[in-house]
Amino acid sequence: MQHKRAIMRLAKFIILLVTLLTATCSVLAQTEKIRLIGLSVEGNETADEGLIRANSGLVVGSEVTGDNIQQAIKQIWRLGLFSDVQIVLERETPQGVFLKILVKEYPRLDKIEVSGNKKIKRDEIEEILDFYPGQIVRPDQIQSARNGLLDKYAEKGYLLAQVDIETLTSEQTGRISLRVNIKEGSKVKIKKITFHGNEAHEKREPGLPLSLIDWTTDWMLPDDPFSSGKLRGKMKNTKQKTLLRSGEFNQEKYEEDLDNLINHYKNHGYRDAVILADSISYSEDRQRLFIDIWIDEGNLYYFGDLTFSGNTLYDDEKLKEQLLFASGDVYSKEKLDRSVQENLTNLYYDRGYIYANVSPVEIPVGDDTLNIHFRVFEGNEFKVRRINIEGNTKTHENVIRREFVLNPGDTFDVSKLRRSAREVTILNYFSNIIPDVQPVNDREVDLFFKVEEKSTDQIMTSAGYSERDGLIGSLGFTMPNLFGTGRQFSIDWQFGSVYRTFSINLTEPWLFDTPTLVGVSFFNIHRGGSYYGYDEDVIGGSLRLGRKLRWPDDYFRIDWIYRLERAVYSNFTSSFAQYNPGDLVENEPRISSGVTTILTRDSRDNP
Incomplete structure (x- = not known):
């Protein structure tokens, strides 16, 4: 009796396979179970048999259903290696069935031939095709490559270009060659x-x-x-x-x-x-x-009544001042969007309301008027808890931090955040500066400044020849960020057959971490020879004192430069001595000094 029941179960499973292969499986057949006692693979030439068996999900010794076989076919198909996948009944026994996975592999690529291309180079075409020898090539990949070439030609103005990709199969290797035939035509x-x-x-x-x-x-x-x-x-x-x-x-x-x-x-x-x-x-x-x-076109619209709701921090009149339009103006989507996204939103952001949101609602009135009602959600005021600096591998943290106008404990202000990023940018120590705001609770935020250091030190050399000075040259070395301290140091040496100059400069832009600049420089100059009619030797120095101002606004700064030098003139030629007006005395030192005041204002967004 048990033997008959096994035969009956086997008969039902055979019926299941037949109906599965003809795509007419019934719900009952899909759920009928039979034991799998053998599984083989046929048709694979390069694909690994273990890979196929593993991806089928069929396990010898387990009970399988029609659904399992259908899913196995889908999973093997998803490998993208085969143009055809079948699972067939190899043989049956009273204990179960032996199944065979039949696959047909896609061909592999041997080579690519391109003809007819003049306006696009072959290496650019191969980059678009994105094929390589030995690769499995599917029909959809060939079509995608063809479309890519047509798009490239259309981008260059060749809208009527034609691309045909032939597939040639080698009888010896079974591999295929792709022959890309292009007719570019003329630009349209x-x-x-x-x-x-x-x-x-x-x-x-x-x-x-x-x-x-x-x-x-x-x-x-x-x-x-x-x-x-x-x-x-x-x-x-x-x-x-x-x-x-x-x-x-x-x-x-x-x-x-x-x-x-x-x-x-x-x-x-x-x-x-x-x-x-x-x-x-x-x-x-x-x-x-x-x-x-x-x-x-539709109708021409005008702005009508402008109303607000939900605003407690600012009254309606204050908010209306931020709008780029007024009642009666011709409607402009750009002005409406900018009024909300830039002016109104930033008004709240500058007071620490980082979750403030303003939603405009357009209410048509008649055929030509749009009343605008602004729904305001203010949220909570946020303060700055911490400011974190990342990526400064050379520059000291305090050099960056002292440029901030927004500090821990301050009410968050998006304008001050932008200004802080601007001030750090002006240092010119970093190739990239990314500020970020991270809320830590419903009242505080942490700020992150991610910077990328760039090379700032410079060595400058030059050499040449001039009729007046003969052989000339120069050698200089500049360190705008001396050892990451923000101090500026430079040495410059220029030389020629009739002149030479040497200077050394050191500047501290933040004396005692205050916005006070102090700089000193020393120089030595020698000029002489028959061209000048005398020799000139100058030695001197300068002292610079500067300060950032708060009035009239904090974009101003003032600098004073005191310069002192001692000059000696010697070796007067006879011709110069004859025509010397008398203001130069040979071998007598001349000392001069002077003070220069410089007032500047720089408010550029990205200097």
């Missing part, structure tokens, strides 16, 4: 861009023929933002061919320019403007391209 140039539906332009100049309006508006009607000429100007990367413009077409940039057109309308009151359709056509010789764009 944009001949004309025509707009349809820009009625706002036609209404501005009634009575003029459209052809005349279109021709004149670029320069005779400069205040018309909707003339065809102005609309073409908003298409930044899609231009008609002229003497100064190539007229090349790029599909991706063209789509960006369509968005630019709509944004232009929305920023001039036409909030509901849309592009209904656009078309691209070619001349008979396929050398010129014509673009037609149909626009539905």
